[in-house]
Amino acid sequence: xxxxxxxxxxKTTRIEARERLAISEHSVPAHLGTICNLKGVNEAxxxxxxxxxxxxxxxxxxxxxxxxxxxxxxxxFQVRSGEVDFYRHQQEAAANHLFxxxxxxDSMVLGETEIFGQVKKAYMIAQKVGSxxxxxxxxxxxSFTVGKLVRSNTSIQQGSTSVGSAAVxxxxxxxxxxxxxxxxxxxxxxxxxxxxxxxVSRGARSIIVSNRSYDKAAELAAELNGEAVxxxxxxxxxxxxxxxxxxxxxxxxxxxxxxIRRAMARRRGRSLFLIDIAVPRDIExxxxxxxxxxxxxxxxxxxxxxxxxxxxxxxxxxxxxxIAAFLREKGIDALAPLPPDRVRHQDTEQNRTDSPGxxxxxxxx
Amino acid sequence: MDLIxxxxxxxxxxxxxxxxxxxxxxxxxxxxxxGIPLAVVGLVFQLLFLRERGAxxxxxxxTSGAEVLVFVSWSIVVFYLILGRxxxxxxxxxxxxxxxxxxxxxxxxxxxxxDPGARPxxxxxxxxxxxASTSLLAYGAFGLAGIAGVMYLVQDRQLKxxxxxxxxxxxxxxxxxxxxxxxxxxxxSLLLTVGIVAAFWMDVRPNATHLFIYSFVWLVYIAxxxxxxxxxxVSRRFALYVIGAFVIALVSLSAxxx
Numbered sequence: 129x130x131x132x133x134x135x136x137x138x139k140t141t142r143i144e145a146r147e148r149l150a151i152s153e154h155s156v157p158a159h160l161g162t163i164c165n166l167k168g169v170n171e172a173x174x175x176x177x178x179x180x181x182x183x184x185x186x187x188x189x190x191x192x193x194x195x196x197x198x199x200x201x202x203x204x205f206q207v208r209s210g211e212v213d214f215y216r217h218q219q220e221a222a223a224n225h226l227f228x229x230x231x232x233x234d235s236m237v238l239g240e241t242e243i244f245g246q247v248k249k250a251y252m253i254a255q256k257v258g259s260x261x262x263x264x265x266x267x268x269x270x271s272f273t274v275g276k277l278v279r280s281n282t283s284i285q286q287g288s289t290s291v292g293s294a295a296v297x298x299x300x301x302x303x304x305x306x307x308x309x310x311x312x313x314x315x316x317x318x319x320x321x322x323x324x325x326x327x328v329s330r331g332a333r334s335i336i337v338s339n340r341s342y343d344k345a346a347e348l349a350a351e352l353n354g355e356a357v358x359x360x361x362x363x364x365x366x367x368x369x370x371x372x373x374x375x376x377x378x379x380x381x382x383x384x385x386x387x388i389r390r391a392m393a394r395r396r397g398r399s400l401f402l403i404d405i406a407v408p409r410d411i412e413x414x415x416x417x418x419x420x421x422x423x424x425x426x427x428x429x430x431x432x433x434x435x436x437x438x439x440x441x442x443x444x445x446x447x448x449x450x451i452a453a454f455l456r457e458k459g460i461d462a463l464a465p466l467p468p469d470r471v472r473h474q475d476t477e478q479n480r481t482d483s484p485g486x487x488x489x490x491x492x493x
Numbered sequence: 494m495d496l497i498x499x500x501x502x503x504x505x506x507x508x509x510x511x512x513x514x515x516x517x518x519x520x521x522x523x524x525x526x527x528g529i530p531l532a533v534v535g536l537v538f539q540l541l542f543l544r545e546r547g548a549x550x551x552x553x554x555x556t557s558g559a560e561v562l563v564f565v566s567w568s569i570v571v572f573y574l575i576l577g578r579x580x581x582x583x584x585x586x587x588x589x590x591x592x593x594x595x596x597x598x599x600x601x602x603x604x605x606x607x608d609p610g611a612r613p614x615x616x617x618x619x620x621x622x623x624x625a626s627t628s629l630l631a632y633g634a635f636g637l638a639g640i641a642g643v644m645y646l647v648q649d650r651q652l653k654x655x656x657x658x659x660x661x662x663x664x665x666x667x668x669x670x671x672x673x674x675x676x677x678x679x680x681x682s683l684l685l686t687v688g689i690v691a692a693f694w695m696d697v698r699p700n701a702t703h704l705f706i707y708s709f710v711w712l713v714y715i716a717x718x719x720x721x722x723x724x725x726x727v728s729r730r731f732a733l734y735v736i737g738a739f740v741i742a743l744v745s746l747s748a749x750x751x
Contacts, residue, residue, distance in 0.1 A: 287662065298652070300666060301648070301652065302652065302666060302667055302668065303666060303668050304665075304668050396724050397671075397727075399667070417653075419728055419729055419730075424655065428655045431655075432655075432657060435657070
């Protein structure tokens, strides 16, 4: 009995091809039913996200199984042979690949955590339709353990990877929890919207939008469930907000030091985080010297994001060591089937204890 | 035996600091995770030392400079374990440990070179014990406030300069640091108030020098609290003054130990 994996991801295949191969969540059970009847495939899990479509399986002969899976995918999605370059992994390489996926090491944003939930969900669906048995149960349980190990033993999640996440991380280093923080957007551009959404996703509330065109401000405010204010009135709101995002197209400075200094005197020591993502810059650089005022422009945020990415890249080596050590310790043998006389008992036990996310390393008893 | 306990406590705090620094320098996300356990182990050794000294004197063991320093170190660790956990300021331990280590190294030197030995009281005065112990506990709170002030300045500097070093991601948000600092000043001031008031109930007349020093330190901190509450001081300067106030308090300890 072997484990294997076939698939495509954002590294190997362009988005046009991935779109064609994407398997929607509601169609996964039907696919699993078919896949488990393919030659050489005894059990299977389908993982389909924006960045990857992968099928993990267990069976007698991995070569036969992988060939039949490839043929199935090409035929079902009407892909000409050779048009898509499927990667194929067997045994330890397949396990290693899943562990890297669950740990976020194979993700577009290195170390992101969303994939962990997607792997769990893929396994739950497969378990629900009965397409998993001993090997997939063990493999996926182990992937959850490894995913957690990677995150707790390294700083793969540490450091921002985009301008939006850099802004959020900085805000959290100033205010702690963003819940209850209010945000003002000056200039209803796309970058402002994206950055504000990042802050809202982490709990920020009371979005105030101000723009030269009031209609555009009202439109963005409605989208963000906030309040639009006239461009002439934004200064009066400075007393009440914690974070200001400015990205107007003005050729001159929009936010001068004087109104900020005046507002800070009324804010009774409350910090103010200013994010200037406009070029030319909107906010006078001198405001950064004011006490409790922190100003970052687009270059500085991008610099933080680049450093964050580089930092995560360096962590990749440590993460891979964690996975290698896990595989060395547990070994692929842990995924091998038990002798027939023990299978029945073990599978009964497995059904009782296997639950997605239990996080228990599964080893032979 | 008391000296051995003190040396063990000092080594524990020194080791904890070294481990924390090494962990931060390695750039591995995994912090050694021993900060709290090591602080607890160190605290146990401090307590064993204080128990031995208490048994020697038959009263609260704050009869000499060495004991005063250990008592203040002990209270810094206690406040760190209580407030550091509550405010999720785990890195406060990293900043506290070198101070505690340094104070205890001085205490060891004092014990080795000029241990006055047993100083049993003629008659146990509860108010005297309360006056001395609560006053020194207040010093522990002020010490930790000073440490939180250092952390505030470090984090503020990193944010202002936009140079986010390795320490940045491990440091708590500056709002939490300011909040911890304010609470520690309140706790310390309340304890010192109790200590000073207790002095007036003592059987003997309070030592005028001691009372003057405690009152001076109390006034410094009360002034800081009032000025901060009135927002007459910017946060950075407030943090700086809190550090300065603790240096004054530390210097006053040497006068108290005379």
